Amino acid sequence: MIDRRDFLKGCVACSVTAASISVAGKNAFAAGSFEGYPDAMGVLVDLTRCVGCRSCEAACNNEQKLPEPDLPFDDQSVFMEQRRTTPKAYTVVNKYEVADKNTLFRKMQCNHCNEPACLTSCFVNAYTKTKEGAVIYNSKVCVGCRNCMIACPFNIPAYSYSSPTNPLVKKCIFCYDTRLKNGRPPACVEICPQQVMTFGHRSDLIEMGHERIKSNPAKYVNKLYGEKEVGGTSWMYLSSVDFDKIGLDNHMQNEPIISNVKDFLGMVPMVLSIWPALFTGIHLLATKNKGEHGDHDHKEGDQQ
């Protein structure tokens, strides 16, 4: 038989562990369903206007002081393949061949989600969603686990693997430090010669997007991409073709990514609270009436 002292010790040990770790579970609930800051800014991207001049890429490169690209920004040969964001390019424009020999260009960069997966998956809290709407990154605490890259539904964060001593996540930060903080639109928006992008309060942009669709239903598909996707994003898109055809997942969930793990995180404090009593109870039942023979400690003790 286990003596009572051992039983109590077991319980104490477990509850200490429980108490110290249940913090994790509790704070997870605080992440609740967050629909974005009321005054958050955003950008409405009307893909029907984009001509693929890549001046936004150049502006971004200049504003963020990124290294020189392999090919100059007026080189159209980059459209031969589908590119993605890299540590050297926070935004890229891709060309898509859509129905009846039409082409459509799509600019991609961080969409600045209302409830970002990168932020909620980060175990050192390196990301912040600012009240202006930007998702920014603190390179001082990043450990380099790259969970954000796994979690981002748009495959945006890139990692500067080539640096042996200070590799970091590289992604668009909405020009937060240099522009957004002071109420100015990001560099790519400002430079666009086609007025593809409109900078404004996210709530206004949603209205504007729907109005454009309503006033010209033949031109646009009836969807404002980013209004609801993964809990809503600050950057939203209008398109003349189905979003699936231009590399955006049309079946993306409307709940933020964190909601996929909420059930699991909610269970954590329960396991921590219930398991100690449950298994100590099972122990008492399993070893009942086994007497001296069943008790490990006594048997081992005798041999010393």
Next chain:
Amino acid sequence: MKQYMKRNSNTQIVNSLRTDNDRGRKWTFMEKLLIGLTPQQYIAQAVSNPFNWFLALVFAVGFPVIIGRFIFGLEWATGGPQSNAWGLFLGFGLFGMVPLSSSGFQMGSAVEVFGRHDMEPLERLGILNGILGYFFAVVFLLVDLGQPWRLPYPMVVSWGPASVLFLVAWHVATYLSVQAAETSTSFFEWMGWPAGRTVIKKMALGLAVAGIILSTLHQGALGALSSYAPGKIHPLWYSSSFQWLYFFVSSLPGGLCMVIVVSTIVIKTMAWRCDDNFKLNLDKLHISLAKGASMGLITYLTIRMIGVAHDNKWAYLSTGWGAWWMFEIGFGVILSLILLTAGVRKNNVTLIRLGAWTTILGVILNRLNVYLITFNWKHGEIEIPPLREFMITITIYCVYIATYRAILYRWPILYRWKTKYSEYAVLEPTPATIIAVVAEPEACPSGK
């Protein structure tokens, strides 16, 4: 060492007090390190073992590559994948090794919580298998992290408590300490510090229960991590409701089968180190473990099927990915289940040991499928990790094997540490008998 013991059958190996003409003197630390051999003898046996030459070759090639990874950066070693951010180091080293290390909490709780004292001969092996698996998963993590020197950050510098990885970090750290405490009993015996052992023994139940809690959560959490990537992992391997259960439930047979596999390797290659208690009970214990593992496997099979039915994913089965999924389930789960249950029914340990192999391969294949092979399946191509990534992975795994073997050679994991001559009288009447047993590894019940 096995060959050496065969040739020099009257060598006295360290397992408690000396029994030769120095009778009564305790082993010195140096003697313990060399398992009772002289330095010349030790080197002779090491050189005569072909497996050591294999290890030497792997290390000679692999260590420079590991050093290169830290000098030239991750891109040099892994190619710097932007879309499949996690490669072999985590896919195999972390996600593959951790479920196979669930043996620590299962053997600990079988003995301490459920009172299955007949499992004792394998308890320490199970726990050692646990701690080494976790420890080397952390080693793999350190190689993979961009800035490994910041590993303590989630503990002390900056908390991201809403993250599943935060939970994994804390639980693995806590559980490593729990397992270190559990394993330390053998270490204390070996060092001759009985006081330390007594303290740990008193906490045994608490540690075992803490092991169950932490394991339930972080084994599950490794699955929950993949819930962050709903559109990227192929639907057949993804279920936002059940993902953590898949990982937790499959880790149970995975861990038990790992104990079967390791103890089979041990009895074949280092029977000289095992005491009678271990050797005579092994077949019986393998059958018991196989029973547990088959229950785990049938449960796992059921919930994987429920997962497909729940989200109505049957249509995917007719695709190429579906065939691959059926192979994973067919080989890793159904075949294993057949081998294990047939082995249990027919009392055939060979079948059980085969089934244990297919089970652990199945678990590893599942983890690779989730995090590597089907990851970004919509992109249409499977990213094959570059050569250096394989070399580093193999090298670290060989360090794991070498460490594992070094500990098994020395600490009282496979044998009982005796501190009184009277114990020899009870178990093995004379030193001559010990030598006789050691000299004839065929006498042990291996794989009949």
